[in-house]
Amino acid sequence: xxxxxxxxxxxxxxxxxxxxxxxxxxxxxxxxxRDVVPxxxxxxxxxxxxPESCVFGLLINISSFLGAFTIYIRYKIxxxxxxxxxxxxxxxxxxxxxxxxLACLGxxxxxxxxETALRVAHDIGALLAFGMGTVYLILQAVISFKMLPLxxxxxxxxxxxxxxxxxxxxxxxxxxxxxxxxxSKLKWDPMDKGYGxxxxxxxxxxxxxxxxxxxxxxxxxxxxKFTLRIKTELHPDFQNDVLTPILS
Numbered sequence: 001x002x003x004x005x006x007x008x009x010x011x012x013x014x015x016x017x018x019x020x021x022x023x024x025x026x027x028x029x030x031x032x033x034r035d036v037v038p039x040x041x042x043x044x045x046x047x048x049x050x051p052e053s054c055v056f057g058l059l060i061n062i063s064s065f066l067g068a069f070t071i072y073i074r075y076k077i078x079x080x081x082x083x084x085x086x087x088x089x090x091x092x093x094x095x096x097x098x099x100x101x102l103a104c105l106g107x108x109x110x111x112x113x114x115e116t117a118l119r120v121a122h123d124i125g126a127l128l129a130f131g132m133g134t135v136y137l138i139l140q141a142v143i144s145f146k147m148l149p150l151x152x153x154x155x156x157x158x159x160x161x162x163x164x165x166x167x168x169x170x171x172x173x174x175x176x177x178x179x180x181x182x183x184s185k186l187k188w189d190p191m192d193k194g195y196g197x198x199x200x201x202x203x204x205x206x207x208x209x210x211x212x213x214x215x216x217x218x219x220x221x222x223x224x225k226f227t228l229r230i231k232t233e234l235h236p237d238f239q240n241d242v243l244t245p246i247l248s
Contacts, residue, residue, distance in 0.1 A: 009223040011073065012216040015066040019213055022059030026052045036186050040202045043209055044122065045186050048114045060111035064104045070216060071100035071136070077226050078143065088146045096139035103133035103212075119184055127175075130208050134171050137164040137215055156218050163218075167211045174204035 023043055030046040031038045047056025075097040082088055109125025141164040144157045178201040181194035188198055 008073065008226065008228055009220050011066070011070050012219045012223065015063065015070055015216055016213045018059065018066060019063040020210075022056065022063055023209065025059070026056040029055065037188055040199050040206070041186070041188075042115075042202045043205055044110055044115055044126065045202075047111070048116050048186060053114055057111045060107055064107040064111070067107070067216075068101055068104040070219065071097060071104070073223065073228060074140070074219060075100075076228070077222060078147075080226070081147065088143050092139065092143060096136055096143060099132045099136040099139060103129050103131075103136055106130070106132060115184055116186070130171060130174065130205070133212050134164075134167045134208065137167050137211070140164070140215070156221065160215060160218055163211050163215045167208050170204040170207045170211075174201050174208065177201035177204070 023046075026046045027041075029052040030036045030041070030049070033049070033052070035049040035052065036045050044056075047053050047060070075093060078088060078093045079090070082090060082093070106125045106128025110122060110129055113121040113125060115122045137160070141157070141160045144160050148154065148157055177197040181197040181201060188195055192198075
């Protein structure tokens with residue numbers, strides 16, 4: 001049996017560091033190569049052109065996996081708490097878990113389908129990542145309220161509500177300004193039509209992305225209270241096949 005107690009709370013920390021590093025590294029490479037303008041490009045624009053697209057795809061795919069694993073741990077923690085004190089409906093926990101996984105899937109799509117290569121798939125991935133991610137934050141804020149003070153304190157709850165509310169406030173302008181800008185390109189000029197909408201949408205995107213990261217940091221204290229055990233058991237149908245040669 002494998003026990004992950006000593007490192008479980010490190011998972012959200014590592015996730016946030018890795019994700020932020022992915023954003024910053026690809027931004028620096030893209031600006032240095034002059035593939036994008038340095039003033040508030042879209043996050044995915046900094047990972048569209050090789051070689052930064054390769055780095056962006058690798059780092060964001062790993063971030064998606066780490067995010068899905070963190071979301072799964074949160075789901076299992078709530079499931080365990082509900083067995084002792086059913087304050088949150090199991091269906092609500094499952095819906096939040098599903099929304100979180102869809103957001104991670106959207107991140108994978110964004111990382112692997114560049115905007116200039118296949119815009120429809122890229123936009124669908126972005127909508128999944130930011131849309132389902134925002135819904136996940138809202139549901140977790142609701143769950144945190146229902147779990148007070150069993151699983152988290154009021155400071156953590158208040159911060160989660162603030163992050164979720166901020167994500168909602170900037171999500172809709174991000175989507176609206178993106179489509180109103182009317183053009184998809186990497187290098188924008190202040191004189192271009194739709195430049196203001198582009199900058200607004202890009203700024204909102206960066207805010208939502210960092211909201212997701214900061215939200216995961218609130219899991220650190222809770223993860224310290226639990227142990228994740230991974231147990232491997234031999235299926236009964238194969239016990240005879242394995243044990244017979246040993247006994248003979």
